[in-house]
Amino acid sequence: MKAYVLQGGFGLDHIAEVDRPIPTPGRGEVLIRMKAVSLNARDIGVIDGFYNPELKEPLIPVSDGVGEIVALGENAGRFRMGERVSAIFTQSWKSGEATQENWVTTLGSPLQGLLAEYVVLPEEGLVRVPQHLSDVEAATLPCAGVTAWHAIVEEGKVKAGDTVVVQGTGGVSLFALQFAKLQGAKVIVTSSSNEKLARARGLGADYGINYKETAEWDKAILEHTQGKGADHIVDLGGGATLNRSISALKVGGQISIVGILSGASVEGLAIVPAILRRARLQAINVGSRAMFENMNVAIEHHRLYPVIDSEYPFSQAVKALSHLAEGSYFGKIVIRY
Template sequence: MKCVEIANQFGVERLTMTERPHPELRHGEVLVRVRAASLNFRDLMTVTGLYNPKQPLPLIPLSDGVGEIVAVGDGVTRVAVGDRVAGIFAQGWTGGEPSVEKIRATTLGGPLDGMLAEYRALSQEGVVRVPDYLNDEEAATLPCAALTAWSALITHGQLKPGDTVLVQGTGGVSIFALQFAKAAGARVIITSSSDEKLERAKALGADEIINYKQSPDWDKVVREMTAGRGADHVVDVGGAGTLAKSIRSVRFGGQISLIGVLSGRTEEVDIVPILMQNIRVQGIIVGSREMFEAMNRALEQNRIRPVVDKIFPIEETKQAFQLMAQGGHFGKICIRLD
């Protein structure tokens, strides 16, 4: 079968198209003919060696993909041949609280091989049927980006109609956060350095926009937009470099969902406001299969369509990663495997 590997050295330019034997099914496994996959920032970090420099190679990248089940092993009862499914990010986290045992060694795209291959053998417990109304590329965006946004705002954030959500940026997680927040009846403030992307976000329903290059003190702008109160929820994809301003943007008793590290991993941050203002800082590690299935029900009910900015053929995988590295995308970047 055709696949893409991080072969023997990290780096986008080192990605290699190669052939591997067809997967052989074990008890409880299903064979998925992968039709589309999508990129996350974690995948870029994995390919460049920043996520886990000790990751054994070769490795098939990309945690997110969707396809059709074409064969099942002995003992498979949850799904059947013909079902269109996505693999869940953490193959061991089907429900309940997360744990080291459920997550650390079970994630697709590192340490386990990912979805950038024509065929993948996955446990029946590690796949989820995807909504019929979505095409393959749209469905391929769900396992990480969509579920992370859902976990942040709905599972952990308990978002309510009328709440104000501050969303940073216009990448995959951020656009899903915008879409979920609007579906829940919330007000959304979104930031970007691009006026063009901000206008696209407004077309998707954003209520207020902030160009953080033009307004570097965007935390003060958020306060002004909320009559001094602050946002109920902050979806922080920047990490260490944005956390201090996220703290100054959120209301007394509000929640900051820490999702990404786009602006860095370490920074000196004053934690006193977190204590004195009863702010909840919640780390988000995607979500379980159970959460994925709940999210899919909400997607179907609201007919939310993921925003796919560009689709590359598998032969142009390097170009897809280069676009992500440049930050030139709005929403999601996908790869077609047909």
């Protein structure tokens, strides 16, 4: 089989296509013929050595995908041959609260990822995918979908009439927009592109703010909400956005800290405004298998479709990763097999 591996250093220049034997499933495992994988900002962080400068090589990158079960190992009985499945991002996190031990079982680092024609995984780390979704659409769910579901529904408990702010128009942001609208919320989207804001409104966004044109976007949110502030903010920017997110929050509101696109630390964290707003800051690290399964029920019931930015064939995987690194996407970038 063919696979892509990171070896000999960090960066996209060190991603190479290799030939490997098709793996054999062991006890409680299944063999999956991959159909599609989707990309996340984390994938570039892994490839560039940001997350783990001591990364063991060679590593198959990419954590999200969908495939068909083509062989069952001994005592594997949760799934049937031919079923479509996706792997959960944190393989050992089945339900409940995560533990420190869970973080060493994430796909695409430190565990081997899915950018290969075949993979073997424990059946306990898999879920069935919604039947109405194509392979390309289903591949987008494990990280971006579950992260947004965790933030909006599981932790955020967003309800009808709430005002939700989502930053940007990547995969997590657009899933958060869609899930918030399912709950009956009003959604404000921020972006540096008026064209992307228009597309977000086409997905149901109620209001858009171009943060390049309106640098004090927190004040724009306060003005739009008649000074009340947002009930919930999905913060993907991190270092450069968290203080403004606190400023734009209503008293008793919640911020879901999801991303670090503008930096992993915040200088001069606005502690007093956070206290005055009784701000609840909840970090979100994808989610459990139970969350994934709950989300899939909602997606299937509402016939929701993920937003796809672009598709690449498996032979152009490095080109797809380069597109991801550019940061100009709207929705999810997917590699199909």
